[in-house]
Protein backbone atom coordinates (compact mmCIF):
# COMPACT_ATOMS: atom_id res chain seq x y z
CA UNK A 274 0.00 0.00 0.00
CA UNK A 275 3.05 2.25 0.07
CA UNK A 276 3.34 4.80 -2.68
CA UNK A 277 7.10 5.29 -2.49
CA UNK A 278 10.16 4.83 -0.31
CA UNK A 279 12.03 7.88 0.85
CA UNK A 280 14.18 8.83 3.80
CA UNK A 281 12.15 9.19 6.95
CA UNK A 282 12.86 11.66 9.71
CA UNK A 283 13.91 10.62 13.17
CA UNK A 284 11.70 10.97 16.22
CA UNK A 285 11.79 14.54 17.51
CA UNK A 286 13.56 15.47 20.72
CA UNK A 287 11.69 16.76 23.80
CA UNK A 288 12.79 20.39 23.19
CA UNK A 289 11.32 20.07 19.71
CA UNK A 290 8.03 18.92 21.23
CA UNK A 291 8.00 21.87 23.61
CA UNK A 292 8.52 24.32 20.77
CA UNK A 293 5.83 22.51 18.88
CA UNK A 294 3.26 22.66 21.66
CA UNK A 295 4.03 26.36 22.05
CA UNK A 296 3.47 26.95 18.33
CA UNK A 297 0.25 24.93 18.37
CA UNK A 298 -1.03 27.12 21.17
CA UNK A 299 -0.68 30.12 18.89
CA UNK A 300 -2.36 28.26 16.07
CA UNK A 301 -5.34 27.29 18.23
CA UNK A 302 -5.90 30.87 19.33
CA UNK A 303 -5.81 31.91 15.69
CA UNK A 304 -8.48 29.40 14.75
CA UNK A 305 -10.75 30.34 17.63
CA UNK A 306 -10.41 33.98 16.64
CA UNK A 307 -11.49 33.27 13.08
CA UNK A 308 -14.47 31.18 14.10
CA UNK A 309 -15.94 33.68 16.55
CA UNK A 310 -17.76 36.13 14.24
CA UNK A 311 -19.15 33.28 12.16
CA UNK A 312 -20.58 31.63 15.30
CA UNK A 313 -22.52 34.75 16.11
CA UNK A 314 -23.94 35.29 12.64
CA UNK A 315 -25.13 31.70 12.43
CA UNK A 316 -26.61 31.98 15.89
CA UNK A 317 -28.75 34.91 14.82
CA UNK A 318 -30.50 32.82 12.14
CA UNK A 319 -31.27 29.87 14.42
CA UNK A 320 -34.55 29.32 16.32
CA UNK A 321 -34.39 29.89 20.08
CA UNK A 322 -32.04 27.22 21.36
CA UNK A 323 -33.16 24.74 24.02
CA UNK A 324 -29.60 24.18 25.25
CA UNK A 325 -27.69 26.82 27.20
CA UNK A 326 -26.48 29.59 24.97
CA UNK A 327 -22.73 28.90 24.70
CA UNK A 328 -23.27 25.21 23.93
CA UNK A 329 -25.79 25.90 21.18
CA UNK A 330 -23.53 28.57 19.79
CA UNK A 331 -20.65 26.15 19.62
CA UNK A 332 -22.77 23.41 18.08
CA UNK A 333 -24.65 24.98 15.20
CA UNK A 334 -24.14 22.79 12.14
CA UNK A 335 -22.33 25.46 10.17
CA UNK A 336 -19.93 26.02 13.05
CA UNK A 337 -19.34 22.31 13.47
CA UNK A 338 -18.63 22.02 9.76
CA UNK A 339 -16.13 24.89 9.86
CA UNK A 340 -14.38 23.45 12.87
CA UNK A 341 -14.15 19.98 11.32
CA UNK A 342 -12.78 21.58 8.17
CA UNK A 343 -10.19 23.48 10.24
CA UNK A 344 -9.20 20.22 11.98
CA UNK A 345 -8.61 18.50 8.63
CA UNK A 346 -6.61 21.50 7.37
CA UNK A 347 -4.47 21.55 10.52
CA UNK A 348 -3.63 17.85 10.10
CA UNK A 349 -3.05 18.03 6.35
CA UNK A 350 -0.73 21.04 6.81
CA UNK A 351 1.67 18.82 8.78
CA UNK A 352 2.38 16.77 5.64
CA UNK A 353 2.30 12.97 5.56
CA UNK A 354 1.56 11.64 9.06
CA UNK A 355 3.65 8.51 9.12
CA UNK A 356 3.77 6.66 12.44
CA UNK A 357 6.93 7.38 14.43
CA UNK A 358 7.74 10.69 12.72
CA UNK A 359 7.70 14.26 14.12
CA UNK A 360 4.53 14.99 12.11
CA UNK A 361 2.70 12.49 14.33
CA UNK A 362 3.99 14.16 17.48
CA UNK A 363 2.60 17.42 16.13
CA UNK A 364 -0.69 15.83 15.09
CA UNK A 365 -1.14 14.13 18.48
CA UNK A 366 -0.37 17.41 20.29
CA UNK A 367 -3.02 19.14 18.17
CA UNK A 368 -5.64 16.49 18.95
CA UNK A 369 -4.82 16.47 22.68
CA UNK A 370 -5.31 20.21 22.77
CA UNK A 371 -8.62 20.07 20.89
CA UNK A 372 -10.06 17.32 23.12
CA UNK A 373 -8.97 19.19 26.24
CA UNK A 374 -10.52 22.42 24.97
CA UNK A 375 -13.75 20.45 24.49
CA UNK A 376 -13.69 19.45 28.17
CA UNK A 377 -12.17 15.99 27.98
CA UNK A 378 -9.35 14.27 29.81
CA UNK A 379 -7.01 13.37 26.95
CA UNK A 380 -3.83 11.35 27.05
CA UNK A 381 -1.32 9.70 24.75
CA UNK A 382 -1.12 5.93 24.87
CA UNK A 383 2.23 4.86 23.41
CA UNK A 384 3.08 1.46 21.95
CA UNK A 385 5.89 0.06 19.83
CA UNK A 386 6.19 -2.19 16.82
CA UNK A 387 8.81 -3.19 14.31
CA UNK A 388 8.58 -1.74 10.81
CA UNK A 389 10.57 -2.24 7.63
CA UNK A 390 12.09 0.98 6.38
CA UNK A 391 13.93 1.79 3.15
CA UNK A 392 16.10 4.83 3.84
CA UNK A 393 17.04 5.24 0.16
CA UNK A 394 18.35 2.40 -2.01
CA UNK A 395 19.85 2.59 -5.49
CA UNK A 396 22.29 1.16 -8.00
CA UNK A 397 24.99 3.19 -9.79
CA UNK A 398 26.53 2.14 -13.09
CA UNK A 399 29.06 4.33 -14.90
CA UNK A 400 28.07 7.55 -13.16
CA UNK A 401 24.31 7.01 -13.51
CA UNK A 402 22.31 6.28 -10.37
CA UNK A 403 18.96 4.52 -10.56
CA UNK A 404 16.67 4.74 -7.53
CA UNK A 405 15.13 1.41 -6.63
CA UNK A 406 13.10 -0.11 -3.82
CA UNK A 407 14.61 -2.44 -1.28
CA UNK A 408 12.59 -5.63 -0.83
CA UNK A 409 11.24 -6.30 2.65
CA UNK A 410 13.56 -8.64 4.59
CA UNK A 411 16.53 -7.80 2.34
CA UNK A 412 20.03 -7.66 3.82
CA UNK A 413 21.52 -4.17 3.91
CA UNK A 414 24.82 -3.58 2.13
CA UNK A 415 26.83 -1.60 -0.41
CA UNK A 416 28.71 -4.05 -2.62
CA UNK A 417 30.56 -2.87 -5.74
CA UNK A 418 31.04 -5.66 -8.28
CA UNK A 419 30.61 -6.87 -11.85
CA UNK A 420 27.01 -6.72 -13.06
CA UNK A 421 25.94 -10.04 -14.57
CA UNK A 422 22.67 -10.71 -16.39
CA UNK A 423 20.91 -13.93 -15.48
CA UNK A 424 18.86 -15.47 -18.32
CA UNK A 425 15.12 -16.15 -18.07
CA UNK A 426 13.57 -15.89 -14.59
CA UNK A 427 16.43 -16.92 -12.31
CA UNK A 428 15.83 -20.56 -11.46
CA UNK A 429 18.78 -22.73 -10.45
CA UNK A 430 19.62 -23.67 -14.05
CA UNK A 431 19.46 -20.03 -15.13
CA UNK A 432 22.02 -19.11 -12.46
CA UNK A 433 24.17 -22.09 -13.46
CA UNK A 434 24.26 -20.66 -17.01
CA UNK A 435 25.71 -17.33 -15.77
CA UNK A 436 28.83 -16.91 -13.69
CA UNK A 437 27.65 -14.69 -10.83
CA UNK A 438 30.28 -15.64 -8.26
CA UNK A 439 31.34 -12.41 -6.53
CA UNK A 440 29.04 -10.43 -8.86
CA UNK A 441 25.82 -8.45 -8.61
CA UNK A 442 23.21 -10.40 -10.54
CA UNK A 443 20.34 -8.80 -12.49
CA UNK A 444 17.24 -10.81 -13.35
CA UNK A 445 13.64 -10.30 -14.51
CA UNK A 446 10.67 -10.47 -12.14
CA UNK A 447 8.13 -13.25 -12.70
CA UNK A 448 7.34 -16.99 -12.44
CA UNK A 449 9.31 -17.68 -9.24
CA UNK A 450 8.78 -16.18 -5.76
CA UNK A 451 11.29 -13.39 -5.00
CA UNK A 452 12.76 -15.44 -2.14
CA UNK A 453 13.58 -18.29 -4.49
CA UNK A 454 15.46 -16.03 -6.90
CA UNK A 455 17.38 -14.61 -3.95
CA UNK A 456 18.22 -18.08 -2.60
CA UNK A 457 19.45 -19.19 -6.05
CA UNK A 458 21.53 -16.02 -6.44
CA UNK A 459 23.16 -16.41 -3.01
CA UNK A 460 23.80 -20.13 -3.60
CA UNK A 461 25.54 -19.27 -6.88
CA UNK A 462 27.82 -16.81 -5.03
CA UNK A 463 26.23 -13.47 -6.02
CA UNK A 464 26.86 -10.57 -3.60
CA UNK A 465 23.70 -8.68 -4.55
CA UNK A 466 20.58 -9.03 -6.69
CA UNK A 467 18.61 -6.60 -8.86
CA UNK A 468 15.08 -7.66 -9.82
CA UNK A 469 13.63 -5.84 -12.85
CA UNK A 470 9.86 -5.38 -12.94
CA UNK A 471 8.02 -7.24 -15.72
CA UNK A 472 5.42 -4.50 -16.02
CA UNK A 473 5.53 -0.71 -16.13
CA UNK A 474 6.73 1.10 -12.98
CA UNK A 475 8.35 -0.34 -9.88
CA UNK A 476 6.93 -2.67 -7.21
CA UNK A 477 7.13 -3.12 -3.44
CA UNK A 478 8.16 -6.71 -2.90
CA UNK A 479 8.31 -8.82 0.22
CA UNK A 480 10.58 -11.82 0.68
CA UNK A 481 9.12 -14.77 2.58
CA UNK A 482 12.41 -15.23 4.43
CA UNK A 483 15.38 -13.05 5.39
CA UNK A 484 17.84 -12.59 2.53
CA UNK A 485 21.58 -13.06 3.04
CA UNK A 486 22.42 -10.53 0.28
CA UNK A 487 21.07 -7.05 -0.59
CA UNK A 488 18.10 -7.14 -3.00
CA UNK A 489 16.79 -4.16 -4.96
CA UNK A 490 13.72 -3.80 -7.20
CA UNK A 491 13.99 -1.66 -10.35
CA UNK A 492 11.22 -0.35 -12.59
CA UNK A 493 10.94 -1.92 -16.04
CA UNK A 494 11.72 1.48 -17.59
CA UNK A 495 15.05 1.75 -15.76
CA UNK A 496 15.93 -1.90 -15.25
CA UNK A 497 15.27 -3.43 -18.67
CA UNK A 498 17.84 -1.24 -20.54
CA UNK A 499 20.39 -2.00 -17.80
CA UNK A 500 19.70 -5.73 -18.06
CA UNK A 501 20.16 -5.61 -21.84
CA UNK A 502 23.35 -3.55 -21.55
CA UNK A 503 24.83 -6.00 -19.05
CA UNK A 504 24.29 -8.80 -21.60
CA UNK A 505 26.41 -6.90 -24.17
CA UNK A 506 29.05 -5.10 -22.07
CA UNK A 507 31.18 -5.69 -19.03
CA UNK A 508 29.75 -3.35 -16.39
CA UNK A 509 30.61 -2.58 -12.79
CA UNK A 510 27.76 -1.66 -10.45
CA UNK A 511 27.65 -0.11 -7.01
CA UNK A 512 24.60 -1.36 -5.15
CA UNK A 513 23.34 0.57 -2.12
CA UNK A 514 20.63 -1.07 -0.03
CA UNK A 515 20.03 1.10 3.00
CA UNK A 516 17.10 -0.63 4.65
CA UNK A 517 16.06 -2.68 7.63
CA UNK A 518 13.70 -3.02 10.57
CA UNK A 519 13.09 -0.03 12.84
CA UNK A 520 11.23 0.15 16.12
CA UNK A 521 8.37 2.62 15.76
CA UNK A 522 6.73 4.30 18.74
CA UNK A 523 3.06 4.90 18.00
CA UNK A 524 0.81 7.38 19.83
CA UNK A 525 -2.93 6.80 20.29
CA UNK A 526 -4.84 9.83 21.54
CA UNK A 527 -7.46 8.67 24.08
CA UNK A 528 -10.13 11.05 25.40
CA UNK A 529 -13.03 10.74 27.85
CA UNK A 530 -14.90 12.93 30.31
CA UNK A 531 -13.40 13.09 33.83
CA UNK A 532 -14.21 10.00 35.89
CA UNK A 533 -15.59 7.94 33.01
CA UNK A 534 -13.70 4.66 33.30
CA UNK A 535 -16.12 2.25 31.62
CA UNK A 536 -17.77 3.52 28.45
CA UNK A 537 -20.55 1.69 26.63
CA UNK A 538 -19.45 3.03 23.27
CA UNK A 539 -16.04 3.73 21.82
CA UNK A 540 -15.68 6.00 18.78
CA UNK A 541 -12.44 5.92 16.84
CA UNK A 542 -10.58 6.59 13.63
CA UNK A 543 -6.92 6.54 12.67
CA UNK A 544 -4.99 9.77 12.21
CA UNK A 545 -1.78 8.41 10.64
CA UNK A 546 -1.33 8.34 6.86
CA UNK A 547 0.89 6.54 4.35
CA UNK A 548 4.28 7.84 3.27
CA UNK A 549 3.93 10.58 0.66
CA UNK A 550 0.24 11.30 1.31
CA UNK A 551 -1.06 14.09 3.58
CA UNK A 552 -4.13 11.91 4.22
CA UNK A 553 -7.03 14.37 4.10
CA UNK A 554 -9.67 11.76 3.39
CA UNK A 555 -7.56 8.85 4.71
CA UNK A 556 -7.99 9.66 7.49
CA UNK A 557 -8.06 13.24 8.76
CA UNK A 558 -11.74 13.00 7.74
CA UNK A 559 -12.56 10.26 10.26
CA UNK A 560 -10.37 11.87 12.94
CA UNK A 561 -12.20 15.18 12.56
CA UNK A 562 -15.58 13.45 12.54
CA UNK A 563 -14.87 11.71 15.87
CA UNK A 564 -13.64 15.00 17.33
CA UNK A 565 -16.79 16.75 16.10
CA UNK A 566 -18.99 14.13 17.79
CA UNK A 567 -16.95 14.58 20.99
CA UNK A 568 -17.55 18.35 20.93
CA UNK A 569 -21.28 17.76 20.63
CA UNK A 570 -21.43 15.19 23.45
CA UNK A 571 -19.20 16.88 26.02
CA UNK A 572 -22.06 18.34 28.09
CA UNK A 573 -24.61 15.56 27.53
CA UNK A 574 -25.30 12.31 29.43
CA UNK A 575 -24.20 10.39 26.31
CA UNK A 576 -20.78 11.96 26.71
CA UNK A 577 -20.45 9.99 29.94
CA UNK A 578 -21.01 6.71 28.08
CA UNK A 579 -18.40 7.30 25.44
CA UNK A 580 -14.65 7.19 24.87
CA UNK A 581 -12.92 8.67 21.83
CA UNK A 582 -9.68 7.39 20.32
CA UNK A 583 -7.50 8.64 17.46
CA UNK A 584 -5.44 5.60 16.48
CA UNK A 585 -1.85 5.64 15.22
CA UNK A 586 -0.07 2.94 13.17
CA UNK A 587 -3.18 1.88 11.23
CA UNK A 588 -1.50 2.03 7.85
CA UNK A 589 1.31 -0.24 9.03
CA UNK A 590 -1.16 -2.93 10.11
CA UNK A 591 -3.79 -1.67 12.61
CA UNK A 592 -1.10 -1.43 15.31
CA UNK A 593 -2.77 1.35 17.33
CA UNK A 594 -6.13 -0.37 17.69
CA UNK A 595 -4.47 -3.72 18.44
CA UNK A 596 -2.38 -2.05 21.16
CA UNK A 597 -5.48 -0.37 22.60
CA UNK A 598 -7.45 -3.64 22.67
CA UNK A 599 -4.53 -5.50 24.29
CA UNK A 600 -4.11 -2.85 26.97
CA UNK A 601 -7.86 -2.44 27.64
CA UNK A 602 -8.42 -5.90 29.09
CA UNK A 603 -11.45 -8.23 28.86
CA UNK A 604 -13.60 -6.40 31.42
CA UNK A 605 -13.41 -3.07 29.61
CA UNK A 606 -14.11 -4.67 26.25
CA UNK A 607 -17.05 -6.65 27.64
CA UNK A 608 -18.64 -3.38 28.78
CA UNK A 609 -18.65 -1.99 25.24
CA UNK A 610 -21.97 -2.22 23.40
CA UNK A 611 -20.29 -0.98 20.28
CA UNK A 612 -17.12 0.33 18.67
CA UNK A 613 -17.77 2.80 15.85
CA UNK A 614 -14.90 3.32 13.42
CA UNK A 615 -14.69 6.18 10.91
CA UNK A 616 -12.32 5.88 7.95
CA UNK A 617 -12.47 7.84 4.67
CA UNK A 618 -15.73 9.71 5.24
CA UNK A 619 -14.90 13.04 3.53
CA UNK A 620 -15.36 12.11 -0.15
CA UNK A 621 -18.30 10.44 -2.02
CA UNK A 622 -21.92 11.23 -1.23
CA UNK A 623 -23.25 7.88 -0.07
CA UNK A 624 -22.45 6.81 3.45
CA UNK A 625 -21.78 3.09 3.78
CA UNK A 626 -22.19 1.58 7.22
CA UNK A 627 -21.29 -2.03 7.79
CA UNK A 628 -21.00 -3.94 11.00
CA UNK A 629 -21.60 -6.87 13.27
CA UNK A 630 -25.06 -8.17 12.22
CA UNK A 631 -26.56 -7.82 15.71
CA UNK A 632 -25.52 -4.18 15.80
CA UNK A 633 -26.27 -3.37 12.15
CA UNK A 634 -29.83 -4.63 12.79
CA UNK A 635 -30.33 -2.23 15.70
CA UNK A 636 -29.51 0.94 13.85
CA UNK A 637 -31.83 2.69 11.46
CA UNK A 638 -30.32 5.59 9.57
CA UNK A 639 -31.95 7.43 6.70
CA UNK A 640 -29.90 7.87 3.52
CA UNK A 641 -27.27 5.36 4.57
CA UNK A 642 -26.64 1.91 3.22
CA UNK A 643 -26.30 -0.47 6.15
CA UNK A 644 -24.81 -3.88 5.49
CA UNK A 645 -23.29 -6.72 7.47
CA UNK A 646 -19.53 -6.59 7.73
CA UNK A 647 -18.11 -8.28 4.65
CA UNK A 648 -14.50 -8.31 3.62
CA UNK A 649 -14.08 -4.68 4.74
CA UNK A 650 -11.70 -5.58 7.53
CA UNK A 651 -8.90 -3.22 6.55
CA UNK A 652 -9.38 -0.70 9.33
CA UNK A 653 -9.31 -0.38 13.12
CA UNK A 654 -12.74 -1.84 13.89
CA UNK A 655 -11.26 -5.22 12.91
CA UNK A 656 -9.10 -5.23 16.07
CA UNK A 657 -12.22 -4.80 18.22
CA UNK A 658 -14.32 -7.30 16.23
CA UNK A 659 -11.54 -9.86 16.73
CA UNK A 660 -11.92 -9.35 20.49
CA UNK A 661 -15.69 -9.92 20.32
CA UNK A 662 -16.78 -6.28 20.50
CA UNK A 663 -19.73 -5.43 18.21
CA UNK A 664 -18.56 -2.92 15.60
CA UNK A 665 -19.88 -0.47 13.04
CA UNK A 666 -17.70 0.84 10.23
CA UNK A 667 -18.49 4.23 8.66
CA UNK A 668 -16.98 4.63 5.21
CA UNK A 669 -17.73 6.39 1.92
CA UNK A 670 -15.89 4.09 -0.47
CA UNK A 671 -12.76 4.18 -2.61
CA UNK A 672 -11.74 7.35 -4.42
CA UNK A 673 -9.04 8.34 -6.94
CA UNK A 674 -6.73 10.15 -4.46
CA UNK A 675 -6.47 7.17 -2.10
CA UNK A 676 -2.90 6.87 -0.70
CA UNK A 677 -1.64 9.54 -3.12
CA UNK A 678 0.06 12.92 -2.56
CA UNK A 679 -3.17 14.40 -3.98
CA UNK A 680 -5.27 13.27 -0.97
CA UNK A 681 -5.53 16.89 0.18
CA UNK A 682 -9.20 17.78 0.15
CA UNK A 683 -12.48 16.66 1.65
CA UNK A 684 -16.02 17.98 1.67
CA UNK A 685 -16.62 19.16 5.26
CA UNK A 686 -20.40 18.83 4.88
CA UNK A 687 -19.90 15.08 4.51
CA UNK A 688 -18.10 15.04 7.87
CA UNK A 689 -20.99 16.71 9.69
CA UNK A 690 -23.46 14.39 7.94
CA UNK A 691 -21.43 11.38 9.08
CA UNK A 692 -21.25 12.76 12.62
CA UNK A 693 -25.02 13.37 12.69
CA UNK A 694 -25.72 9.82 11.46
CA UNK A 695 -23.61 8.42 14.30
CA UNK A 696 -25.15 10.77 16.86
CA UNK A 697 -28.64 9.64 15.83
CA UNK A 698 -27.86 6.01 16.53
CA UNK A 699 -25.98 6.50 19.82
CA UNK A 700 -29.09 6.71 22.07
CA UNK A 701 -30.44 3.43 20.57
CA UNK A 702 -27.07 1.83 21.12
CA UNK A 703 -26.65 2.91 24.72
CA UNK A 704 -30.23 1.98 25.76
CA UNK A 705 -30.05 -1.50 24.20
CA UNK A 706 -29.73 -4.40 26.61
CA UNK A 707 -27.71 -6.72 24.48
CA UNK A 708 -24.01 -6.20 24.17
CA UNK A 709 -24.45 -8.10 20.94
CA UNK A 710 -21.16 -9.93 21.07
CA UNK A 711 -20.63 -13.32 19.51
CA UNK A 712 -19.45 -14.85 22.77
CA UNK A 713 -15.87 -15.36 21.72
CA UNK A 714 -14.60 -12.48 23.78
CA UNK A 715 -11.04 -12.42 25.02
Ligand SMILES: [Zn+2]
Nearest residue numbers: 555556616617
Ligand atom coordinates in the same frame (compact mmCIF):
# COMPACT_ATOMS: atom_id res chain seq x y z
ZN1 LIG B 1 -7.50 4.62 6.41
